[in-house]
Amino acid sequence: QKEVEQNSGPLSVPEGAxxxxxxxxxxxxxxxxxxxxxxxxxxxxxIMSIYSNGDKEDGRFTAQLNKASQYVSLLIRxxxxxxxxxxxxxxxxxxxxxxxxxxxxVVVTP
Amino acid sequence: EAGVAQSPRYKIIEKRQSxxxxxNPISGHATLYWYQxxxxxxxxxxIQFQNNGVVDDSxxxxxxxxAERLKGVDSTLKIQPAKLEDxxxxxxxxxxxxxxxxxxLFFGSGTQLSVL
Numbered sequence: 001q002k003e004v005e006q007n008s009g010p011l012s013v014p015e016g017a018x019x020x021x022x023x024x025x026x027x028x029x030x031x032x033x034x035x036x037x038x039x040x041x042x043x044x045x046x047i048m049s050i051y052s053n054g055d056k057e058d059g060r061f062t063a064q065l066n067k068a069s070q071y072v073s074l075l076i077r078x079x080x081x082x083x084x085x086x087x088x089x090x091x092x093x094x095x096x097x098x099x100x101x102x103x104x105x106v107v108v109t110p
Numbered sequence: 111e112a113g114v115a116q117s118p119r120y121k122i123i124e125k126r127q128s129x130x131x132x133x134n135p136i137s138g139h140a141t142l143y144w145y146q147x148x149x150x151x152x153x154x155x156x157i158q159f160q161n162n163g164v165v166d167d168s169x170x171x172x173x174x175x176x177a178e179r180l181k182g183v184d185s186t187l188k189i190q191p192a193k194l195e196d197x198x199x200x201x202x203x204x205x206x207x208x209x210x211x212x213x214x215l216f217f218g219s220g221t222q223l224s225v226l
Contacts, residue, residue: 004152034214043201043217044153088152096141096205096213097166100152 004091006101013083013108019076021104023089026070032092033065033072038103039085048074079108112136114218116202122224128190131221134183135204141165142179143215144187145201153201159185189223197225 003026013019025033032051036044050056050063050072062075076083086103093099115134123129135142140161145153156175158165161182170177174193179185189196199222203215 043220045217046214049214090152095158095165096143096215097155097158098153098215100154102150102152 004089004099004101006087006089006104008102009105010107011104013076013079013106015079015081015108015110017079019079019083019106019108021074021076021087021089021106023072023074023101024070025072025089025091025099027091027093027099028067028070030091030093033063034090034092034098035061035063035072035074036088036090036100037085038088044088076106079106081108081110084108114202114204114216116200116218116221118221119219120222120224122226123192124226125194126191128188129192129223130186130188131200131202131223133185133187133202133218135185135202136206136216139204139206139216140182141205141207142185143203143205144177144185145203145217147199147201147220149198156187192223192225194225197223199223 005024035048037047038044048063050065056063060077064073086105088103089101090098142159144156147153156170157167157177159179162179177187199220201220202218207213
């Protein structure tokens with residue numbers, strides 16, 4: 001069973017600080033990776049996608065990918081209370097089939 | 111552009127009863143997915159359709175779960191009979207080109223099922 005592992009948290013982050021979320025995956029052939037944000041009682045919302053090694057920045061979010069280490073991370077800069085949510089790491093297993101991690105709960109404290 | 115529509119939003123049933131969920135994907139999206147999300151876990155793929163054909167149903171408990179996608183548009187997921195462990199949110203998602211590396215999935219709002 002191919003796996004996607006995340007720390008469950010909760011990750012407590014002061015407002016304005018950087019939140020750092022990590023994800024490891026077991027399938028070496030995976031090519032695309034996604035971060036979804038899920039508020040309580042809501043469906044997952046795509047916030048970042050990354051396909052190449054290195055960093056990808058979008059506003060306050062930066063995704064980092066290291067295929068050799070089978071590691072993908074998400075940085076949230078200048079964290080806001082509205083960033084409090086569960087962040088799901090997802091790996092494309094081929095033909096759009098996403099394997100999700102269990103998610104990391106982020107709590108931004110004022 | 112309308113998103114992925116799902117109904118009902120909530121459903122409460124007793125164990126051994128049957129239940130059905132409906133999904134209408136984004137217009138033009140050929141691929142439709144049903145995911146199950148148990149509280150505290152990430153979504154787990156149950157079944158993937160390409161048009162009206164099944165691409166992957168390896169994780170669908172076929173003794174009690176069934177799904178169909180007639181005419182390659184709407185889809186229905188059924189559970190019969192339901193068990194307590196089926197309590198979860200059932201998410202429908204769609205995409206237009208799943209073979210493309212950077213293709214994104216769009217999720218509906220989900221159906222929250224409680225089995226008592």
